[in-house]
Amino acid sequence: MIRALMLLTLLLAAPLQAAIDLYQFDDNAQQDRFHRLTEELRCPKCQNQSIADSDAEIARDMRERVARMIREGRSNEEIVQFFVARYGDFVSYRPPVNERTAILWVGPVALLILGGLGILLLARRASRRVEEDDAE
Known part of the structure; x- marks a missing residue:
């Protein structure tokens, strides 16, 4: 009975182990670059997740490519430019300043x-009403 339970536990845990991406690098510097780049690139499908955080298939493919x-x-x-050329400036959390991305910056x-001007105008209008009500 215990053997069957242990076997069942191992079989159920196998898919979880397959979900973890393991990448081998020559040194720690390459591994650090990988982590920085995967945090810097945005998943095109998830939009507000980095490819490091996303479980989407495209993010897995992008991590493998990185x-x-x-x-x-x-x-x-070069790596960032490859993905920008493929997916557009949106894929980078730090898009360049140019005419296509000006709206993102401005x-x-x-x-x-x-918003500040709107609040200022509303405050002036409200103070005028109070002054008019006090004058009456």
């Missing part, structure tokens, strides 16, 4: 300024 390119001796910039600041 590991292969590191072993081939490619630079971090948009939040513009919204903050517009």
Whole structure:
């Protein structure tokens, strides 16, 4: 009975072991680069997860490609540019500043300024109403 239970436990644990990605590198520097790059690249399917955090098939493929390119001796910039060329600037958490990505850089600041102006105008309008009510 105990043997059957142990065998069942091992069979149920096998898929969990297969889900872990293990990559072999020549040294710790390559492994550190791999971890930095997989945190820096965004999963095209998940959109707000890095490829390190995503379980999507495309993220697994991207992690495998990053590991292969590191072993081939490619630079971090070459690796990021490969994925940007394939998936667009969105794949990088730090997209370059150019006309296509300007909204990503200017948009939040513009919204903050517009929101501040809106609050300022509402506050002025409210204070005028209070002054008018006090004058009556």
